[in-house]
Amino acid sequence: MREFDYQRADDVSGAVALLAGDPDARFLGGGTNLVDLMKTGVERPARLVDVRELPLNGIEESADGGLRIGATVTNSDLAAHPEVRRRYPVLSQAVLAGASGQLRNMATVGGNLLQRTRCGYFTDLSRPCNKRAPGSGCSAITGEHHNHAVLGASDHCVAVHPSDMGVALAALDAVVEYETLDGPGELPLADFYLPVGDTPHRETALPPGALITGVTLPPAPVAARSRYRKVRERASYAFAIGSVAAALDVEDGVVREARLALGAVASRPWRARTAEAVLTGAPADGATFAAAADAELAAARPLPDNGYKVTLMRNLVVAVLTELAEEAAR
Ligand SMILES: Cc1cc2nc3c(=O)[nH]c(=O)nc-3n(C[C@H](O)[C@H](O)[C@H](O)COP(=O)(O)OP(=O)(O)OC[C@H]3O[C@@H](n4cnc5c(N)ncnc54)[C@H](O)[C@@H]3O)c2cc1C
Ligand code: SF4
Numbered sequence: 001m002r003e004f005d006y007q008r009a010d011d012v013s014g015a016v017a018l019l020a021g022d023p024d025a026r027f028l029g030g031g032t033n034l035v036d037l038m039k040t041g042v043e044r045p046a047r048l049v050d051v052r053e054l055p056l057n058g059i060e061e062s063a064d065g066g067l068r069i070g071a072t073v074t075n076s077d078l079a080a081h082p083e084v085r086r087r088y089p090v091l092s093q094a095v096l097a098g099a100s101g102q103l104r105n106m107a108t109v110g111g112n113l114l115q116r117t118r119c120g121y122f123t124d125l126s127r128p129c130n131k132r133a134p135g136s137g138c139s140a141i142t143g144e145h146h147n148h149a150v151l152g153a154s155d156h157c158v159a160v161h162p163s164d165m166g167v168a169l170a171a172l173d174a175v176v177e178y179e180t181l182d183g184p185g186e187l188p189l190a191d192f193y194l195p196v197g198d199t200p201h202r203e204t205a206l207p208p209g210a211l212i213t214g215v216t217l218p219p220a221p222v223a224a225r226s227r228y229r230k231v232r233e234r235a236s237y238a239f240a241i242g243s244v245a246a247a248l249d250v251e252d253g254v255v256r257e258a259r260l261a262l263g264a265v266a267s268r269p270w271r272a273r274t275a276e277a278v279l280t281g282a283p284a285d286g287a288t289f290a291a292a293a294d295a296e297l298a299a300a301r302p303l304p305d306n307g308y309k310v311t312l313m314r315n316l317v318v319a320v321l322t323e324l325a326e327e328a329a330r
């Protein structure tokens with residue numbers, strides 16, 4: 001591992017100033033992803049700016065009746081927070097579905113959003129990878145890709161985003177707040193991750209050197225009935241091969257409002273707006289749920305070895321929506 005300098009930031013403006021203008025510096029959250037990538041040589045920062053002591057570890061009511069979650073809140077504290085569990089259960093469930101207790105105790109909200117893909121070629125320095133080495137090629141398209149993207153990919157990269165938390169945040173219309181030398185800014189999660197296109201190495205719309213300071217959740221009464229379901233290759237401590245974050249409001253057997261986001265199918269948490277449009281105003285039954293899933297997945301472009309994901313996601317969407325509708329009918 002390359003030698004690096006370590007600095008601890010005490011305040012937000014100091015953290016931003018410490019990183020400014022240094023392309024070889026990185027913010028350090030819990031380190032559960034960055035340090036692994038440093039060990040393999042994928043990341044080779046000359047300087048780490050530790051942000052864990054910043055005063056960004058609170059979860060507070062926001063003026064509009066939603067919640068504001070600080071960027072250094074650990075995944076464990078986020079999942080356990082009573083208001084998150086009560087008002088946004090899908091978020092608590094998504095976080096708890098990720099990693100292990102020890103990792104969640106270290107991992108932060110900011111770091112979780114910016115964790116890198118788990119595509120095996122990305123961390124194998126001996127193989128071409130456009131995300132790690134732009135222009136070198138994509139080894140996964142003709143190689144091992146059984147857990148790669150079926151939606152929104154390109155000929156340059158078919159990797160999926162690994163975050164569970166991000167899928168719930170997508171369904172909840174979360175907004176990411178950040179700070180730069182020029183002042184604060186914000187990005188709705190829908191605009192936070194860039195489309196893959198021919199620049200898979202550019203993953204987010206964050207300005208260079210931006211420090212994520214928090215995430216806001218708008219009020220979402222629909223989220224009181226919400227669920228995260230994750231399918232993985234073993235029962236715990238594994239990344240998703242497919243996941244669904246859903247919220248459903250049903251009145252007199254008709255869907256009043258639906259939120260749906262899919263995980264492990266695209267380079268970013270995939271908000272399923274086509275499916276939501278089919279659901280809204282339709283009978284809350286299996287036929288509607290299947291039609292909604294099919295409408296969303298009509299855009300799927302599977303590779304030779306990951307076509308199973310289309311069937312998996314269809315069944316997962318129908319199962320989760322059916323459970324939520326049954327709950328609503330009780
Ligand atoms: C064995 C294992 C299993 C895992 N399983 C899952 C899983 O099932 N589901 C899942 O979702 N995740 C899983 N993870 C990933 C884990 O959730 C992430 O590693 C973690 O969330 C990253 O958070 P961190 O604070 O440790 O980030 P770090 O590793 O510290 O940083 C990650 C990136 O974010 C940047 N960064 C950190 N904080 C900020 C900030 N405030 N502003 C700007 N940039 C910042 C860093 O510079 C770095 O580029 C797993 C990890 C491991 C090691
Ligand atoms: S899918 Fe993306 S991350 Fe994986 S090898 Fe191809 S370019 Fe690299």
